[in-house]
Amino acid sequence: MREAAAIATEASLLDIRNLQIRLRRTRGAGLSVLDGVSLTVERGETIGIVGESGCGKSVLSLSILGLLPSAMRIGGGEIWYEGRHPLHTMTDRDIRAFRGKEIAMIFQDPMSSLNHGLTIGYQITETLRLHLGYSRKEARERAVWLLRKVGLPRPESLLREYPHQLSGGMRQRVMIAIAVSCNPGLLIADEPTTALDVTIQAQILDLMRQIREEDGTSILLISHDFGVIADMCDRVLVMYAGQIVESGTVDDLFERPLHPYTAGLLRSIPTPAKKNSPLYSIEGHVPALHERGAGCRFASRCAHATERCRTEQPELVAYRGGHAARCFLAEAEGGNRHAAV
Amino acid sequence: MNYYARRLLTLLLTVLFVLLLTFAAFRIIPGNPALVILGTEATDAQIALLEEKLGTDRPLAEQFADWLVAAFRLDFGESLRFSEPVTHLIAGRLPVTVSLAVMSLVLTIAVGIPLGIIASRARGKAADMLVTIGTQLGLAVPSFWMGIMLILAFGLTLKWFAVSTFTPWSENPWLAVKSLVLPSAALAVPQIAIVVRYLRTSMLEQLGLDYVRTARSKGLRESTVLYKHVLKNALLPVITIIGINFGELLAGSLVIEQVFTLPGIGSLLITAIGNRDYPLVQGLVVLIAFTVIAINFVVDLSYRWLDPKIRLQ
Numbered sequence A: 001m002r003e004a005a006a007i008a009t010e011a012s013l014l015d016i017r018n019l020q021i022r023l024r025r026t027r028g029a030g031l032s033v034l035d036g037v038s039l040t041v042e043r044g045e046t047i048g049i050v051g052e053s054g055c056g057k058s059v060l061s062l063s064i065l066g067l068l069p070s071a072m073r074i075g076g077g078e079i080w081y082e083g084r085h086p087l088h089t090m091t092d093r094d095i096r097a098f099r100g101k102e103i104a105m106i107f108q109d110p111m112s113s114l115n116h117g118l119t120i121g122y123q124i125t126e127t128l129r130l131h132l133g134y135s136r137k138e139a140r141e142r143a144v145w146l147l148r149k150v151g152l153p154r155p156e157s158l159l160r161e162y163p164h165q166l167s168g169g170m171r172q173r174v175m176i177a178i179a180v181s182c183n184p185g186l187l188i189a190d191e192p193t194t195a196l197d198v199t200i201q202a203q204i205l206d207l208m209r210q211i212r213e214e215d216g217t218s219i220l221l222i223s224h225d226f227g228v229i230a231d232m233c234d235r236v237l238v239m240y241a242g243q244i245v246e247s248g249t250v251d252d253l254f255e256r257p258l259h260p261y262t263a264g265l266l267r268s269i270p271t272p273a274k275k276n277s278p279l280y281s282i283e284g285h286v287p288a289l290h291e292r293g294a295g296c297r298f299a300s301r302c303a304h305a306t307e308r309c310r311t312e313q314p315e316l317v318a319y320r321g322g323h324a325a326r327c328f329l330a331e332a333e334g335g336n337r338h339a340a341v
Numbered sequence B: 001m002n003y004y005a006r007r008l009l010t011l012l013l014t015v016l017f018v019l020l021l022t023f024a025a026f027r028i029i030p031g032n033p034a035l036v037i038l039g040t041e042a043t044d045a046q047i048a049l050l051e052e053k054l055g056t057d058r059p060l061a062e063q064f065a066d067w068l069v070a071a072f073r074l075d076f077g078e079s080l081r082f083s084e085p086v087t088h089l090i091a092g093r094l095p096v097t098v099s100l101a102v103m104s105l106v107l108t109i110a111v112g113i114p115l116g117i118i119a120s121r122a123r124g125k126a127a128d129m130l131v132t133i134g135t136q137l138g139l140a141v142p143s144f145w146m147g148i149m150l151i152l153a154f155g156l157t158l159k160w161f162a163v164s165t166f167t168p169w170s171e172n173p174w175l176a177v178k179s180l181v182l183p184s185a186a187l188a189v190p191q192i193a194i195v196v197r198y199l200r201t202s203m204l205e206q207l208g209l210d211y212v213r214t215a216r217s218k219g220l221r222e223s224t225v226l227y228k229h230v231l232k233n234a235l236l237p238v239i240t241i242i243g244i245n246f247g248e249l250l251a252g253s254l255v256i257e258q259v260f261t262l263p264g265i266g267s268l269l270i271t272a273i274g275n276r277d278y279p280l281v282q283g284l285v286v287l288i289a290f291t292v293i294a295i296n297f298v299v300d301l302s303y304r305w306l307d308p309k310i311r312l313q
């Protein structure tokens, strides 16, 4: 099998190999939520996962820490942390030691992701006391320091406040403070800026960059917004209908998208030049689990689809420089296009 | 603080309104109270004497003003039947009813909340089904019948509890508790059923929210997620419902006191009504109404304490 994205070395911080996520009660074998997803995150690296909603990116992020909804389970594949911790086989009890300590998560909506019945202080110190064994006082001091680190004013009084007293951007800063409280090796950010307005979005991305530089934290950034991904990431994985359809460096993807879906996503990024024209969007929708046919999963929306596309499933093929795509068209042209460069 | 001032003002107005209503109810009822009390064969002199004693011969406004002023001093006059101050009579009976209400409240919370948690955790499993069937039964069975069945089972057959005798607290607290166990259980059963249902629904609702996923992603134990994060939020509607139902609990205790022949407010009220003892009835109605108002006030405050969102508005 030609697994292009996996430049697997033993020391990768996170190494996901051929991950399958299935529904618990599937009639027939077809209903996998995720199909053979592989990816690695190296230390200090920022990896982006991009795709429309429903393509499986959130499921992927939740599966890493064993937080899948009860209707889903890991049906195959492996998830290794630091090359020696098999997260995919761990019991809930064992994996808890990784959650919030080695790998932390930030979610989309900072209002609903924080508990509105507990103070900011409690929600930050909780992880410090649990994972690092801090005393109440130590945890409090560290919490003040963390709030200051994420750029929040008057941290002392903030500790006693409740999430609804803060603005959306401030809440997301609190979420980030909680996430980085135990100095995790990997930060998984699932649409961290989607619920925020544009200026706040930029500030939050800046903060994540700052964290990456200060702490050397690796980031797995999940977004439907190619612009955000391009802004932050070294490498990008494009997901569609539970599969990786293209992967490569941000530059590779921007300059030479090999998969028609990636090209479509790129065209739909709003830019100042296109301000007055209606925003492009790919027609149709991501096929639901039961709508996936035998052929290429993008075929129903692809302008280049041929007869072969509808009956045969393309594989993820690696081209030059680790750029990979899952498309017959790219197979036919990809090598040439690369050769031309 | 503004809120508390406002809340206190409404409380005061409600109390005033209750007093007015109570007073009016007994004056608007057709017929001369003195005549009703003495019967049709009373002589004019007897009626006049009683009217003077009741004060019903004076203008209504004056009567009300006097009564109101007295009521605020907790003076509801003298009982016609017992020839004793109303306040005195009530004070003598109050401990029984209060202990009954408090004990059933404690039972409701102590049994209802754990059962609700169990039901929500075992969602769709056998334990959940069992609890659901149990709550259906608990809601369907009237508490007086429940009381009779409890007397039959635990009082007469098993003889675990003495029936139809009440030992005052001052005499023997242990026996006092024992004599209240069955009646408060009878009162608590439907309340427990309601609490279990509300808490189960509320827990399941909370467990589906995003912050639960965040809590889990922090590496917390499931029990911490449940008790530290979810339960407090899930208890909000439950506390409201317990508070709202407290009035019902009081009404129920009036009936249950009859079933268990407990010398509480309920039996006093029924005696008072039977004897057309107006001052006593008025005093009791004011007391019961005031209790319900006060409980609602307390529920409101605890609600604000539990939900910071409301607290700060």
Ligand code: SF4
Binding pocket: A259, A260, A261, A296, A297, A298, A299, A300, A302, A303, A304, A305, A306, A309, A314, A326, A327, A328, A329, A330
């Ligand atoms: S394989 Fe065919 S249908 Fe699929 S993306 Fe490529 S050209 Fe389009």
